[in-house]
Amino acid sequence: MEINEKLQEKKHHEFLTENTDFEVRSLDAVCFNESELKHPWWYNLKYAAAGILFGIILVKAEVISWFRIQEMFRLQSFHMFGVIGSAVTVGIISVWLIKKFKIKTIYNEPIEFVSKKFNKGNIYGGLIFGFGWAITGACPGPLFAQIGTGATVIVVTLLSAIVGTWVYGYFREKLPH
């Protein structure tokens, strides 16, 4: 029984280390004797709370608006560039401070960063996402927020995005990376 489990864990590890999908950091970073604390499910509610705050910010900044995205891509307004630019600036300073002072999580674990390796998907996939972004006026985060604001038809856009993700997974080996 235990041997079987170890084998499965090994397979999981092999899959994850071959994983070129760099956004899923915790998937890449998993290792055999991971120190990840085991928490009951309701610990995840803090991420829901963070999501609620983020959703409110997205709405109040109007970044979930199809119109604001059109303005951005037509260079008719500074708003979106200001939002993204200042967000990245604050993010860079925060990450630098965390690294510099070796700040730990609230559970006193060291904070991990994983480097992203370049692959051609960053370009091809990036362009394809850009095409979709200009049409729907939404990246994945705003899709969820838009549904929350009452635009229920965006459920269809979200389902279609899930299908797109699935189709990518299906053809992944055949696509240039």
Next chain:
Amino acid sequence: MLEFLKQPWPWYVAGPLIGLMVPALLLIGNKSFGISSSLRHICAACLPANISFFKYNWKKEVWNLFFVLGILIGGFVAIQLLSTGDPIQVNSKLQTELASYGITNYNAFVPEDLFTWPSLLSVRGFVMTVAGGFLVGFGTRYAGGCTSGHAIMGLSNLQWPSLVATISFMTGGFIVANIVLPFILKL
């Protein structure tokens, strides 16, 4: 205070708050800010279909699903409690251009002249809702992240592949918004 919160927030308030999501998620549980991976976890949970890309223990990433559910609730809270209900103010050039395609309703963030249930039956509505969504899901996963994972988290950690991805997002968007979208809007 509430009156102030109900106004649209300027970029120099909203942008830094979005940037603070990066350290917030790192501090409360060592999580990298990123949203499009939630779509992958949904595939892994609902229809892995023996595809190696979806065969992993998605339950370890369930925090991400809580996070996106929170975003949905946040959207509801903001529109119900923190909104003036005024129409969105856009550049007059854009207004003129959109009027020529019959888009004149600025009451909602998601234009009601484009994205409604009945509009799904029109060619324009179907292309924008269904094909657009497909491109977002396919493209973000192919790129390994979206605006949050690459443009914000990746750039915050000074990852140059994320800069390449961000430039690609913008290039793709510029091309479609200026060259292709006018044809779609005429449908």
